Amino acid sequence: MEPPAISVQGLVKVYGGPAPVRAVDGIDLDVAPGETFGLLGPNGAGKSTTVGVCTTRVRATAGRVTVAGIDVSADPTRAKAQMGVVTQFNTLDRALTVRQNLYHHCRYFGMARAGARRRADEMLDRFRLEDKAVGMTMLLSGGMAQRLQLARAVAHRPRVLFLDEPTAGLDPQSRLALWEIVDELKAEGVTVLLTTHYMEEADSLCNRVAIVDHGKVLVSGPPAELRRSLGAGTLITLHLADPDGLRPGLEALPGVTKVEPSPEGLRVLAVSADRVVPQIVAAALGHGLSDLAVTEPTLETVFISLTGRDLRD
Amino acid sequence: MTDHPSEATRPTPGRAFLGLLERDLAALRRNLAEFVLRTAVQPLMFVFVFTYLFPKIGQGFTGAGGASFATILLPGLVAVAAVFSGITAVGMPLAIEFGATREIEDRAMAPAPVWMIAVEKVVYGALHALASALFVFPLVYLVPATPVSVHVANWPLLLVVLLLASAISGALGLTLGTIVKPERIGLMFAVVVLPLTFLGCVYYPWERLAPVRWLQVLVLANPLVYVSEGLRNALTPTLPHMPSWAFLLAMVACLAGLLALGIWRFLARVVT
Secondary structure, eight states: OOOOSEEEEEEEEEEOSSSOEEEEEEEEEEEOTTOEEEEEOOTTSSHHHHHHHHTTSSOOSEEEEEETTEETTTOHHHHHTTEEEEOSSOOOOTTSBHHHHHHHHHHHTTOOHHHHHHHHHHHHHHTTOGGGTTSBGGGSOHHHHHHHHHHHHHHTOOSEEEEESTTTTOOHHHHHHHHHHHHHHHHTTOEEEEEESOHHHHHHHOSEEEEEETTEEEEEEOHHHHHHTTTOSEEEEEEESOOTTTHHHHHTSTTEEEEEEOSSEEEEEESOSTTHHHHHHHHHGGGTEEEEEEEOOOHHHHHHHHHSSOTTO | OOOOGGGOOOOOHHHHHHHHHHHHHHHHHHTHHHHHHHHHHHHHHHHIIIIIIHHHTTOOOBOGGGOBHHHHHHHHHHHHHHHHHHIIIIIHHHHHHHHTSOTHHHHTTSSSOHHHHHHHHHHHHHHHHHHHHHHHHHHHHHSOSSOOOOOOSOHHHHHHHHHHHHHHHHHHHHHHHHHSOGGGHHHHIIIIIHHHHHTTTSSSOGGGGTTSHHHHHHGGGOHHHHHHHHHHHHHOTTSOOOOHHHHHHHHHHHHHHHHHHHHHHHHHHHOO
């Protein structure tokens, strides 16, 4: 079997100071070559710290991380040569033009001048940035800046790509455009580790995800498998004026697997929507039912059922 | 996607280092006009007012031992140009890259050890400082209305002083860039650069401070003093100046101290 492209074993990171913070509290992960792996969790779950350790920017307190088989703390220089990184902040070189950002990046990675020029043009073309080539990066919109960051991160053909909240703050259209590009990179066999707190992002891009909270992996697996693990095919959200006392009655209904409080009122997980919805409506009418939504469970539902909290809490 | 043999990446720390240096020079080339103005205006105004205008309107100074003020100023202004060029070339951009834009997170991913990325900044700062010194020299030599007596008796000494001064400049830029917050840059000029300049033996030789003994001792903590005195020794040996061993030793010590502090701070801020 091929060795993992990314291996994280027993990773712990404690940020010191007067009030030490255990940002990562024993994370284990293996990402296979060519796989797209998502770390899904709320802000402060330890996702960015984990990526920080993988990309040599954060020193691990305990544990071992290898990227492309190279121990990142023992040999960070060689490890860096194998990876491309997109951070959640715009770290484009503001002193240079768009083309120069790509050209000089290639030069950092040891490409010859002519090759770096050609590669920069190739990336401009592929990421649809030719029009902006001679402009300064400050003039780029958020979506274009993020596209350039991604172009730069893959310009030296890294074996492993780290995307830390790649679409945070982007408009929906730019987000979709970025997903398309990530899909293409996947097709080319690049291993991708991405962090996100957008469940749709993890769901649509990743072969496997790990749901992370308080520095620990709660559960990991293919998105479809995680959704199935709920044992429910349907999520029914009830908007209620007065949810008190309704829960036991709903839990007793055949086909209902779980009932939990939500900001709207109650959330009901059921095997399927057939037959059970009318029964739920009948039971809820006396509790000020104002609206009801029937959806398929998502990774967010998985997160909620594991933690009792929303991803955005 | 076409793969071309010349596009092969051969990452080595040495190539990353040169790549980063090439990037800094490219950024400088984009801002060449700014470099010229930044470097030229201050010394030009200084020599124009004090060594051209003052003699013309009969409001002159006479320097130590009958030397013209212009002769005293020449090494001093070259020293200022060199030493503080590192702050504008390295310190200010670095403070912003660390504090505001977080660009450093990208630069730190270049496949080289982090300390080497810090040293690259020092080398770039040193090149910038050397260019500034060479650029200012003709200005302070040609503008004064009174004679400027420059005489290089010891070329190797001049070269060593210039190289050490440039390296100190780069290391000072690295250190300040990793310590000062971007919103405090203006304050840094007021509380660091100005006092260092006025108390840096730029406008007077160190030996002439003897009547104000406490100040003569105090200014020995200022690296600019040794650069001014070193250049005075190398360029205008007729003026009083420190012995070579003293300023050379002090310059090496300043460089070592600033390098150690700057690299340590850089590492601490890049890898958390």
